[in-house]
Amino acid sequence: MSCNYGKIFAIIFVVLNLKTFVEGAPKVPCYFIFGDSLLDNGNNNDLNTTAKANYPPYGVDFKDGRPTGRFTNGRNTADFLAEYLGFDHYIPPFASVKDSEILEGVNYASGSAGIRNDSGSHLGDRIFLGRQLENHQTTISRIANLVGNTTSSTKHLNKCLFIVGIGSNDYINNYLMPEIYPSSHLYTPTQYATALIDQYSQHLRTLYEDGARKVALFGLGQIGCIPAELQKHDTRTCVSSTNNAIQQFNSKLKSLVDDLNTNFPDAKFTYINMYSISSIIDPLSVFTRPCCNVLETMPEGQCVPGETPCFLRGIYLFYDNFHPTEIANRIATNRAYNALLPSDAYPMDIHHLIRTNNVVYDE
Incomplete structure (x- = not known):
């Protein structure tokens, strides 16, 4: 067994033996999720x-x-994080959320x-990020109606955890497709x-203005x-040109976190280093091949409908050509919540983020 295989199995063993659900009240009253597949x-x-x-x-x-x-065989990162936060249910999608459910998140x-x-x-x-923020503003109006006024809804939102995971499609389904998109x-x-970070920055400032802290x-x-x-x-080694482009985005996102924390001292933003966390990927390993048979036509790379996936799903890292398996999602969420390495999160992991007391509520 190679060192990489041993590292993968060791991490999986540790994660599988973690107690996921947390007893008692949730660590935050509400939790909102923005992102992609x-x-x-x-x-x-x-x-x-x-x-x-x-x-x-x-x-x-x-x-x-x-x-x-969900684009996986089981739970995704948003689900596991809900468990770590102590919720007894998963946060519902905006498309089907009902009534007072929105008070705990969307x-x-x-x-x-x-x-x-x-x-x-x-x-x-x-639903690109700008539209997701528009949907969130609809939710905010609904929350204000439920709690009585905008002041109370803002105080409520100030206590919530917000996560944003987006940008992959700006590469996979844009920059890396020169035959369709002009960006490259x-x-x-x-x-x-x-350009991406500049646009992202404006969206995050809107999120702050809407009460995210x-x-x-x-x-x-x-x-x-x-x-x-x-x-x-047509390679079995990671595509360096793609990873180099990704690293440039990540470096600028990390710097953006510093800027946001400087400009908004009553809030706390943190960067989760998914590049570091995903370093367990070994392209030569059978366990990094897709677990399901994938389509060769649109939507290319997703699972073939109705076909049986691989049997040992607990040791595969990818479910289809793009998306992690449940176990990979669990590994990533665990390191985002409780950083395994100092490089996993900056300036803090999510466990410490939700415990910060820097929020200033407007009266």
Whole structure:
């Protein structure tokens, strides 16, 4: 067994033996989720898009073995984080959330969505980040009606945890598709990362203005090592040009966290280093191949509907050509919540973020 295999199995063993659910009241009163297919739990189900996962074999290891719209075999990072936070349920998608459920949080994430409005457009409709923020403003109005006024709703939102995990599609379904999108012809990798971060910064400032005070920003993983990139480039080694571009985005996102914390001292933003966390990926390992048989036509790389996935799902890292398995999601969430290495989070992990007392409530 190679060192990489041993590292993978050791991490999986530790994670599987962790107690996930936390007894007692949740550590935060509410939890809101923004992002893409890595966090989507059903918002794309009724959209006119090929980017949806509401069919078997997705969800085979979720409750009752049924698909929900999660792009994996079971739970995703948003779900595991809900468990770590002490919620006794998963945060519902905006598409189906009802009544007072919104007081405990909403999931706005959408498969194929990006920071840029056009990312993923060739797949069909998607709820890009700007629209997710518009949906959140609708939620805020509903919360104000439930609690009586905007002052009370703002105080409520100030106590919530917000996570944002987006940007992958701005590369996979935009910059890395020069035959469809013009971005790679218009920008160098450095220029593109700068443009993305500038737009992202404006969205995050809107989120702050809407009451967010504890915000975890998930950086991008090693996209150059996912099965889709390896197949595209016909290689069994990570695509360095892709990973180098991703690193530029992540570096600028980490710097943005510093800027936001300086400009908004009554809030706390933190960066989750998914690039570091995903370093267990070894392209030569059988366990990093997709667990399910994948489509060769649109939506290329997603699971073939109705076919049986691999049997040993607990040791595979990818479910299809793009998305992690439940166990990989659990490993990542555990390190985001309780940093295993100093490089996993900056300036703090989510466990410490939710314990910060720097929030200033407006009277």
